[in-house]
Amino acid sequence: MRASPQKNQSRQFPRSIDPAYKPQMRTSIILTEPEYLLEGYVGRDLFVLGEISDIPLTVDISNRIAILPIVDQARKNKKIPWRAQSRHRASMSLSAYNIKLISQKGAVIMRIPIHEIAGMSYIKDDDEHLLVIKRGDSKKEECSLVIMNCNKMSEAEEICTILEQIFQLVYTEATMAHLDDAIDAGAEYKPDHPALLEPVRERREANPVDKLYGHDRVEMPINPDHESAVIPMESAVIPMESEDKKSQHGDTADQDLNVVAEEIVQQYMERLHSLLSPDELMHFALLLRQYRSGMAINEFCDKLVTLYGRKRYFLLPDMRSFIPEEDKIFFEAFLVECGQGDTTRSRE
């Protein structure tokens, strides 16, 4: 323990010099009903210092020894200020959907969807009460750190607790949606034997894209904001990964894989057709085309969840068939953050 020359340092900091010290979070700091965060938001004031990009994905934000040098280097490089000043004052709005950082003038400095947040930590560094949010980056092996400062430890801890409640709420909602979806999926009975009572459903032989657009080619009005205004049906389907592995000699196993992949896509399209409105279907097709044309995976995922909405998150896992190999790692992490990651189980 060392004495601080600053007059407001008369209180003790019994373990702040201990690098292993992690402040103990008090439980029940706030009495906010978690469901409130679905309908409303909680606002808190703090200082937003900035965002540090291109950080290795493996960084442990709960480890002050790892984080503080990153912050120091960013300060040396003038990416973030050395001290919080009045111009850095902002308010943080927390809800079950995102964290929004708003400047004093009311401008949105940053909006961080909950599914992009890998974690938040509180690091006390002398008289600074730093909050660090680790969020996804456009590059798959890297992340960003959003650095903020609070006036007091209690304020920082309170924000961490609120976010923990949000995570719990979102994960609970996602888990219950997953349960409902599993029951519905198991209840869907597709008999193909004439002895069974349920009527045999006709196999849909049509091109899955037809189910998305109907039988007519869709022509969208030209809009300079879209990469492409017209979506020809033949280009709406992303080539399957299996097609890249298709043998030129027509290997049976690869052909079987192609058939399975095509069936998966077909089934997914049929499902979308029954769950999305016509406008949403067109939006989905446009989004898919933009992704194929070079949209970054994180932007694609962001827009996908906006399109589907929380109640349709169960549609996300089956999007795997549309994701090429190089983006799979990010997409799997994204699914976990949305509460739609795979549960490990064996069938034998």
Next chain:
Amino acid sequence: MDTATPPMNSLSAQHEEKQNMSLALHVILLPLFEEMELQGEKNLSVLQTLRTAFNNAEKENIGFAQNFIECILEAESLNINMSEILLKLASIDCPEFTLTRTETEFRYLNQRSKALRTTLSRIPEQIQDRSRFLQTIKDIAAAIKDVLDAVNDACKKYPMLTNIHGTKRHIDQNKKIFIKHSKSFSDTLKAYFKDGRADRVFESANRLINQTNELMRSFKSA
């Protein structure tokens, strides 16, 4: 045909509710008699008489075994939550609800039924730990789907099961009730996350387990 199979036209709500109470016989009393026999109980005829008597009493008055146990607990001034106890014992295998056919689809159905009961039985110890409980719910989701998939696979592979009109109706009815109880369990969980009433979760889980057993019994009697 299994004589314990309830008549098909009596799957009313009241009968369904009463059926939930048969768990105590199958997971507490009958295993207890079996254990006594394995431990060398000399009066085997007495044990057999008791076994038969409780089976008959349960058939005539569903819930008799549970009432009997509750009276003993009350007499001993033991304040025990029966729903919680029955749920914890749900993974115990009962011959009455175990298929003996050796084909893959039926072995698979046995495995999936047991997996669901075992996963549900973890609820009492994990319900207070939100993270672990949510993971268990995800496991339950997978297990419910596995049971339904196994039921559908068995029916598709062996249409002879369902060729007899009465048997088919019985399996179909039990499957529908299983789905109904699964959805009811989901609703109970959502209510639990708001009101914290764990006892309702235990009761709902027990109803789902009981219906899983009834589904197995309908296959056994086919």
